[in-house]
Amino acid sequence: MVRRAKKLTRGVAVIGAGMSHFGAFKEKDSRDLFVEAFQAVLGTVQKGIDPREIEAIYVGNLSSDCFEGQAHVAPIMAEWVGLNPRPATRTEDACASSGVALREGIIAVASGLYDIVLVGGVESMNKLTTARVTDILAAAADAIYEVSVGATFPSLYAQIATVHMDKYGTTEEQLMKVAIKNHDNGALNPKAHFTSSIRDLMNSRIARAKQKGQPIPSWTDEMEFLKDPSANPIVAWPIKLFDCSPITDGAACAILVAEDIARNFTDEPIHVIGTGQASDAQALHGRKDITSLTASKLAAEQAYEMAGVTPKDIQLAEVHDCFTIAEVVATEDLGFFKPGEGSRAAEEGKTARDGEKPINTSGGLKSKGHPVGATGVGQLVEVWEQMSGHAGQRQVARVNLALAHNVGASGSTVVVHIFERR
Amino acid sequence: MEVKEFTAASFYRFLDRKKLMGSKCKKCGALFLPPRPFCGQCLENEMEWFQFSGRGKLISYSVVRVGTTMYEEKGYGRDTPYCWGLVQLDEGPRISALLLGADLSRPDSITIGQSLEAIFPDKREEEGERNPVTFRLE
Numbered sequence: 046m047v048r049r050a051k052k053l054t055r056g057v058a059v060i061g062a063g064m065s066h067f068g069a070f071k072e073k074d075s076r077d078l079f080v081e082a083f084q085a086v087l088g089t090v091q092k093g094i095d096p097r098e099i100e101a102i103y104v105g106n107l108s109s110d111c112f113e114g115q116a117h118v119a120p121i122m123a124e125w126v127g128l129n130p131r132p133a134t135r136t137e138d139a140c141a142s143s144g145v146a147l148r149e150g151i152i153a154v155a156s157g158l159y160d161i162v163l164v165g166g167v168e169s170m171n172k173l174t175t176a177r178v179t180d181i182l183a184a185a186a187d188a189i190y191e192v193s194v195g196a197t198f199p200s201l202y203a204q205i206a207t208v209h210m211d212k213y214g215t216t217e218e219q220l221m222k223v224a225i226k227n228h229d230n231g232a233l234n235p236k237a238h239f240t241s242s243i244r245d246l247m248n249s250r251i252a253r254a255k256q257k258g259q260p261i262p263s264w265t266d267e268m269e270f271l272k273d274p275s276a277n278p279i280v281a282w283p284i285k286l287f288d289c290s291p292i293t294d295g296a297a298c299a300i301l302v303a304e305d306i307a308r309n310f311t312d313e314p315i316h317v318i319g320t321g322q323a324s325d326a327q328a329l330h331g332r333k334d335i336t337s338l339t340a341s342k343l344a345a346e347q348a349y350e351m352a353g354v355t356p357k358d359i360q361l362a363e364v365h366d367c368f369t370i371a372e373v374v375a376t377e378d379l380g381f382f383k384p385g386e387g388s389r390a391a392e393e394g395k396t397a398r399d400g401e402k403p404i405n406t407s408g409g410l411k412s413k414g415h416p417v418g419a420t421g422v423g424q425l426v427e428v429w430e431q432m433s434g435h436a437g438q439r440q441v442a443r444v445n446l447a448l449a450h451n452v453g454a455s456g457s458t459v460v461v462h463i464f465e466r467r
Numbered sequence: 468m469e470v471k472e473f474t475a476a477s478f479y480r481f482l483d484r485k486k487l488m489g490s491k492c493k494k495c496g497a498l499f500l501p502p503r504p505f506c507g508q509c510l511e512n513e514m515e516w517f518q519f520s521g522r523g524k525l526i527s528y529s530v531v532r533v534g535t536t537m538y539e540e541k542g543y544g545r546d547t548p549y550c551w552g553l554v555q556l557d558e559g560p561r562i563s564a565l566l567l568g569a570d571l572s573r574p575d576s577i578t579i580g581q582s583l584e585a586i587f588p589d590k591r592e593e594e595g596e597r598n599p600v601t602f603r604l605e
């Protein structure tokens with residue numbers, strides 16, 4: 046069988062992308078968050094758009110069913126932003142739900158069926174206890190064979206971490222550097238869940254202890270703070286609290302159009318030049334090697350091939366750092382660093398905003414937050430802001446080629462997109 | 468022995484009888500643990516049951532201090548952690564397992580590559596409860 050090179054049958058461009066604030070909002074439901082993201086995206090379309098021109102809507106969502114007792118969320122989102130009766134479709138691939146919504150939207154426009162679609166994602170998680178959220182997220186693993194032995198998401202990524210540490214010598218300290226870097230970025234993102242650096246967090250705890258007349262912690266820098274189990278307790282060894290992304294509420298939206306009409310809406314569209322998606326065994330035990338995510342490599346391969354670019358060409362990437370080890374593995378799987386060298390690259394500052402390969406300038410899932418169903422399109426929001434020069438204090442030099450990498454669960458779904466500014 | 472379907476229900480029923488059972492493809496010989504009815508290697512569906520020795524080595528692990536509700540209800544928690552990991556059976560396939568016999572106050576005392584053996588704790592009383600796959604570090 047001859048494999049035809051995959052391509053989009055017509056070009057697709059992003060004309061705007063925006064998000065709600067990410068954080069813990071117990072007073073807001075999914076629909077409220079989605080409305081906020083929708084208003085944000087309309088505000089990013091340079092020449093404006095009449096929302097009635099949108100022909101279809103794709104919404105990523107992991108589990109409003111369990112988080113809010115609400116199934117069938119896509120038509121509700123369409124209703125709340127005034128888009129009924131347009132077709133509204135939900136995509137669910139765990140934490141990659143809206144990366145997949147984005148891809149389905151791209152495919153729909155490329156097919157010629159629609160010229161203008163809205164893609165988005167939403168998750169409202171904070172109305173439940175942490176224990177309940179842990180259970181619901183764990184359901185995205187293999188419920189019969191992993192959850193039964195006690196698997197939780199932190200402990201799934203801990204498996205990857207112990208193997209990576211054993212095989213490559215990756216250290217807990219190197220993973221702490223990833224957390225410090227992403228919080229530094231998130232501190233500059235006004236919509237992030239955590240808007241303070243780990244140093245600021247440390248200083249505010251010292252100040253609070255002084256104020257209350259409690260013993261004053263002896264931390265002198267972030268590393269000492271992160272090595273103190275009272276500040277950074279173990280969740281699932283070797284993963285500690287500050288290795289984990291938070292439980293976040295939020296929504297994100299983007300508008301995709303056929304390339305040939307993009308300039309009706311903006312003089313600076315962002316072109317989708319590569320898309321890739323792959324699946325893998327749901328359970329980690331079904332994979333031969335867990336030092337990398339095979340689905341990441343395959344999805345990236347497809348996207349690079351379609352785009353005709355190499356990892357070297359990518360100037361900025363938003364990668365799926367649900368845990369610090371996940372960012373390290375992602376930067377290797379995407380070909381930015383050799384296998385086993387991702388942790389050292391982070392330690393040496395290569396992935397910082399001013400490094401050779403800026404990773405997660407938004408703050409990543411770690412600091413910007415991880416409202417699971419909204420994360421994939423949330424990554425596109427950062428790519429959009431960086432490419433259009435609206436990233437404020439996070440802005441890196443002119444970005445013409447960027448990548449977004451969105452993982453479902455422990456890697457059984459991965460979707461990768463490459464965007465170009467011409 | 469009665470003929471059983473290659474399902475999770477059968478797998479756990481065998482486990483209660485202290486047997487770690489997977490399936491073997493009659494066409495290509497591929498082994499599957501847990502069992503499945505359809506061969507992912509050659510795409511045939513002619514399987515037979517295969518009993519694993521229960522001996523293997525440790526691939527990865529984690530010591531969990533914030534567990535699922537099911538595990539918290541079993542009495543595990545921040546001060547009473549549990550450990551689970553991936554085990555590679557001598558016959559090749561891997562399985563996730565609850566791991567007993569390690570010093571959980573010192574997670575780095577556990578060594579990747581360490582040998583393990585399947586154990587079969589008595590089934591819990593609760594109706595319908597499936598006992599987890601359990602291994603002991605040697």
Ligand SMILES: [Zn+2]
Nearest residue numbers: 492495506509
């Ligand atoms: Zn076979």
